[in-house]
Amino acid sequence: MSALLEVRNVSRHFGGLKAISECGFSVTEGHAHGIIGPNGAGKTTLFNLITGIYKPTSGEIVFAGDRLDGLRPSRIALKGIGRTFQNIRLFxxxxxxxxxxxxxxxxxxxxxxxxxxxxxxxxxxxxxxxxxxxxxxxxxxxxxxxxxxxxxxxxxxxxxxxxxxxxxxxPRLLLLDEPAAGLNSGETAALTEFLRWVRTEYKVTLLLIEHHMHLVMGLCDRITVLDFGQKIAEGTPEEIRGNKRVIEAYLGADEE
Amino acid sequence: MAAMAAFFKKLGANRYALPVLLAVGFVLSLVIPQYGLLNGYVQFVLIMIGINIILSASLNLVNGYMGEFSVGHAGFMSLGAYASAVLTVKLLPDLPDAFFFLPVIVGGLVAALAGFLLALLSFKTRGDYLAIITLAFLMIVKSALENIPYVGGPRGMLGIPKLTTMAWAFFWVVVTIWVLRNLLYSKFGRAIAAIREDEIAANSMGVRVREAKILAFSVSAFFAGVAGALLAHLLVFINPSSFDILKSTEMLVMVYLGGIGSLAGSILGAVIYTLLSNWLQDFGTWRMVIMPLILVLLMLFRPKGIMGFRELPWFLPKREARRKDS
Incomplete structure (x- = not known):
């Protein structure tokens, strides 16, 4: 199994704000890869960088061997990256x-x-x-x-x-920005099954941002955790669940 | 009233009605002037309706279907008028009447080139900013024409041969509607609609936004140029101020009256507007009060126009009409 998508040392600054700084990870072909992190961690910015809506301040994004950074969104879509939006953007x-x-x-x-x-x-x-x-x-x-x-x-x-x-x-890669947002727990369980079906039926690699931990832990093969625009952890769902920095990021550090 | 609506619905759904009507219309457009069946003034009004249909349909492509706001279409129109008049007056004065399509096409192409360049340069701007750019374009064209002695400067061009007949006007209306329909119900038409709905989503779904905008502007400008060429050879006299912001405003009224995003609406708007403005001639200055008032009331109570985003089955390609039936 090879890397379908590689994000290498990517940064994106908005004026003085470092929305993403020196972030890097790779998505294996066929995996479901989760991106989690507190609000404002830069997850959606990362999607917008991958799909060309923003251009990286520095760093490279490589998809199936081709550089994506600097391409127009329509070109990136045609290379085989589909996406959904956090606030549904249908016609x-x-x-x-x-x-x-x-x-x-x-x-x-x-x-x-x-x-x-x-x-x-x-x-x-x-x-x-x-x-x-x-x-x-x-x-x-x-x-x-x-x-x-x-x-x-x-x-x-x-x-x-x-x-x-x-x-x-x-597409070969499907980016899902909070697919379970606004769904109740029953609907979320159904969505998890549905996404499994999509993944096998259309042979597509999934990269998803999600807050529902049930969905992320149940579906994903690998998880990347962002906080303040930086990658703070990466691993299998089990590794992430026990990771001290992740727990700190979500719940705050103990003051001792 | 209900019986009439039902009649029109049935007529609209009948596949043979349209070709028959077109054939009858074309024959009439040849026969009427030949035998003087209608007086000259009525013939003139009918030709003006045709020219206005071409204008409103072409503007509707950009302002209705694509959801942009161009006020520069009088500029495209004047380029078409001047380019065709230069051909028939100066370069090819001996052109046989049957070849009148040639200067009209050249007029359309010159306007299309301007539309292409305008879209290329203003590709990143939207909304109010694009409206301002098209306004600037209109002013540039007008003052450029005023300063070219070859085309008569501010006095304009005189002695243009009267080549626009009812038959030619009818022919160009049919061509315009047919080509626009083909474009609208193709992947390019869907791309234009997607840009109107959500440009970012369109982009992310592989829609080549730049190409679609350029295509829409070029095609729209082409037909505005065609209408300009027809008008020049109807009035036999043009000057730069015949194509000012008021002319653009007229087109806007037709589009927003008849209905945005609808070919049937473009036709309806042009017919109502032309008849109304001719009727209002008798009211002198009051015309300038009544017309804007209509526009204000329209924007308040029916902002999408009479037909807004609805279409008669006649203006759908067969495969779409069949699908909608089932």
């Missing part, structure tokens, strides 16, 4: 099907001119996109809702649709 006024099709569109091959003149290759590509996107929605149990507006879906289904949309990119 709310578009239908469920259109949401998925937009992500699937990167795999369609026709030029603007072919589109403007509606030449045959465009028609074939479009028909294929409708069929594949509908099949994906069926697999996610959203088939019956494909003509509803994404913004009209209940919260839990919006989260699910966001994952479906990311999967439509056909």
């Amino acid at each position: 709310k006024q578009l239908t469920v099907l259109e949401n998925v099709r937009i992500a699937y569109d990167s795999q369609l091959h026709y030029s603007p001119l072919e589109a403007l003149l509606t030449l045959p290759r465009m028609g074939r590509n479009e028909a294929e996109s409708i069929a594949k996107s509908s099949a994906l929605l069926e697999a996610f149990g959203l088939g019956a809702l494909s003509e509803s507006l994404a913004g009209d879906l209940p919260y839990g289904l919006q989260r699910k649709l966001e994952i479906a949309r990311a999967i439509a990119l056909n």
Whole structure:
């Protein structure tokens, strides 16, 4: 098993604030890798660095042998990294099907001119996109809702649709930013099972930020812990559970 | 009223209705001027409706579907008008009437080039800032034209041949709507809608935001240029101040009246606006009170316009219409 994603010594400063400083870790292909840490530890900033929304102040990010830092977000997405957002960012006024099709569109091959003149290759590509996107929605149990507006879906289904949309990119790595946020414990247990299914069904490596410890400990093969923009620990769930620095970061150090 | 709505719904769903209507419309557009079936003024108004449909549909692509705010479309229009007039007046004065499509296309291409450059330069700006850039563009085009003696400076160009007929106007309306429909229901159209909804999410889903914006601006500017070329060869006289901010405002009214994000809305807006503004001519100065008032009321009570983000089945490609039925 090799490293699919390598974050090497990455820093990101916003003015004087060191949101991420000299952070490094690697994600093994096929793993579910968790990122945990208190609020403001820099977890989402890290995702935004990996997906190109921010550029690192220094350091390198390498995905499947290619440098990602400095690339546009769309290029990074097309290299095989899908993501969801902490505050769901669906295309709310578009239908469920259109949401998925937009992500699937990167795999369609026709030029603007072919589109403007509606030449045959465009028609074939479009028909294929409708069929594949509908099949994906069926697999996610959203088939019956494909003509509803994404913004009209209940919260839990919006989260699910966001994952479906990311999967439509056909990614090798899926970044999930707090997928269980706002879910109760029963729903979280179901989500854990669901993510296991996604991982094997679509052969995708998971990198997830999460606060629900049940989900993280139950799902992840490896965990990286951040605090104040720095990596303070890394290891298997068992190692992390017993790590003194992690407990300090979450609960505060004993004053002796 | 309900019976009428039902009738229109049935008509909209009928697959043969549109081609038949188009054929009848085209024949009429040839026959009416030939036999003088309508008086000259009515013919003029009908051609203006056609030109305004092209304008509102083209502006709707940027302001409605992509959710940006361009006030510079009169600039694209004037580039199309001047480029085509230079061809028919100065470079190809002996052009046969049947080749009128040529200067119109050149006018469209010149405008599209300007749209391309504008989108390229302003790619990172959004919202208010983009609106200001398009306003600056409009002013630059106007003052540039005023200072080029070759095209008559501030006095403008005279003696442009009257080549815009009802048939040509009808032809270009059909081309505009057809091309825009094809674009909107393609991956590029979905990319444009995704940018409107959430640019960051679009980017992260592999949408090439820069390319999509450039495409939208270029296509939109092309058709604004086409409308400009048609207008120049209808009025047979143009000057830089015919394409000022008021002209852009007219287009905005049409788009926001008919409905953003809707081809049917663009057509509806252009028809209502053209008829209304011709009717209001009789009211003299009051026109300048009534028109803005309509815009204010519209923004207050129906900000997305009459058709806002709704479409008639006619303007959907077959595969989309079929899917929506099932």
